[in-house]
Amino acid sequence: MVAKISIGSSLYGALCYNGEKVNKENGRILGSNKIIIPVDGKADIGQMAENFRMFMPKMGKTKKPVLHISLNPHPDDRLSDQDFEILAREYLDKLGFGEQPYVIYKHEDIDRHHIHIVTVNVNEEG
Numbered sequence: 001m002v003a004k005i006s007i008g009s010s011l012y013g014a015l016c017y018n019g020e021k022v023n024k025e026n027g028r029i030l031g032s033n034k035i036i037i038p039v040d041g042k043a044d045i046g047q048m049a050e051n052f053r054m055f056m057p058k059m060g061k062t063k064k065p066v067l068h069i070s071l072n073p074h075p076d077d078r079l080s081d082q083d084f085e086i087l088a089r090e091y092l093d094k095l096g097f098g099e100q101p102y103v104i105y106k107h108e109d110i111d112r113h114h115i116h117i118v119t120v121n122v123n124e125e126g
Contacts, residue, residue, distance in 0.1 A: 001077075003091075004070040007121070012049050014068045014118045018105040019043030026109035030085045034101035048103065052120060055101045062122050067097070069117040081106060084115050092117065 008014065021027035022043040029037050035051045038044050056065065071087065073079055079087070088104040102119035 001074065002072040004072075006068045006070075007064045008066045008068060009064045011052055011066045011118075011120070012045070014066055015043070015045045015048050015052075015103075017068075018103070018107075018116050018118060019045040019048070021107055021109060022105060027105055027107045028081075030081055030104040030106050030115065031088070032101075032103045033099070035103050037103070052101055055123070056120055057122055060122060065120050065122045067117070067119045067121050069119070070114060071117070072112065072114040075112050079113075084113075088115055088117050092119065097121075 018027065020043075022029055022041070028041060029043060031037075034055055035048055038047075069091070071091065084106055085104055089098065092098050092100070092102060097119055100119045100121075100123070102117055105116045105118070107114055107116060
């Protein structure tokens with residue numbers, strides 16, 4: 001398993017990157033925590049960004065509050081959607097981010113299916 005963690009300032013950018021894959025049918029949303037996912041499975045990027053903002057401090061000094069994590073299994077590993085979701089939740093729990101708001105995306109635009117997780121590294125208190 002290869003993990004890549006990117007820290008950034010643009011929540012909207014991370015949500016757009018993943019949401020566009022979902023909306024172009026090159027991916028899907030596998031799960032979330034504290035973020036409302038539309039029943040049709042499409043990514044309403046604006047609404048998701050608003051959901052995240054409810055759990056972020058109104059004022060704070062954190063310049064890069066966004067975590068964008070990519071988890072890539074070995075090419076020989078064939079994980080089900082449920083396996084990917086469990087993997088993502090356990091990974092976040094071990095990082096101490098299990099209670100943070102997050103969205104788990106599966107990308108299917110290349111042969112090696114993999115997941116992306118968008119979350120934030122600050123809580124409501126900053």
